[in-house]
Amino acid sequence: MIRAHVAALLAYVDKLDPSRAPATQEAALERLDAWADVLLDVAPRAPHPEGHDWDASHVVRRHIASSPYPIKPSDVSRPWYAFRADVIRRHAGTFEPGLHPEIDPDAAPGRAYFAALRGSLQAVAAGEQPAVTSRAIGPAALAPETPQQAYQREELVRRMKAGHRAGRDENARRLALVSQFPDLLAAMHRLPGHRMWRGSVGGNARAAAIVAEAEARAASTTREEQPV
Known part of the structure; x- marks a missing residue:
């Protein structure tokens, strides 16, 4: 602000809070010198890209309306530097x-x-x-979902949940099967990443071979138990 802007701002301060206005001309000049020094780099008004424009008089009014303490020039300069940092951050x-x-x-x-x-x-x-x-390039507006699209989406969700349940049940079956044979379960736990094995095989050929061996043993045991 130039000195004239600061003088106008101080006149506004005294208008809003006349009880704290300087009692003498000398005190008023000293206050003007101090404020002009602190507010040298502060703009009286400035635009904001989102419309939250800066106005030093608004800062003064807000302080006097909300604070019991006398206003200082730093009460204007600090919000200004925060405002300026925000604007610079938004500047491309x-x-x-x-x-x-x-x-x-x-x-x-x-x-x-x-x-x-x-x-x-x-x-x-x-x-x-x-x-x-x-401006960020945002997605195009989506058309309202048709009844057929809603049905297809719900059907897809249903199938995904059903697949998840089937996979979970199959893992439980394999875990229970292998657990019947301590040597096979120990061999499974020795595989890398299978110390806490819960029945999943995925694409691991060694894990699949252990499960196949457990199935073969279980089938053989079942045949032996059947009456001749």
Whole structure:
């Protein structure tokens, strides 16, 4: 802010809180000097890419309305630096040819190009220029789901759940089968990654061979137990 902006802001402070206004001209000048020094890099107003624009007078009003303590220049500068950091974070930092018609956008980047980028960032940081934000490419709007699509989706979910239940039951069957033969169960647990085996075989040929051996033994035991 220039000194005139700070003086106008202090006049607004005294209007909202006249009981704390300086009693003498000398005290008023000292306060003006201190505030002008602290608020040198603070903009009186600045745009925000989402419409949450900065206005120093709003910060003053909010503080006086909500705080029992006298307002200090840092009560204005701290929110400003937080606002500026947020705006800079949102700024894409890209070269905008429309803002610099004197620079050929197809030419190789040179001093003028980089100077324009620096100038743009400085202007955004000072609140003199709105931030240029890049827009994410979002998905196209989906059409409402038809009854047939809803049925197909529900049927797919049903089949997936049924497949999961069948796989779980098969794992339980294999685990119970192999557990009947301690030597086979020990061999299964010695396989890499099978120390806590719960019946799944997947594509592991050695695990499948152990299960096949357990099935063969179980079948042989069943035949032996059948009466002749």
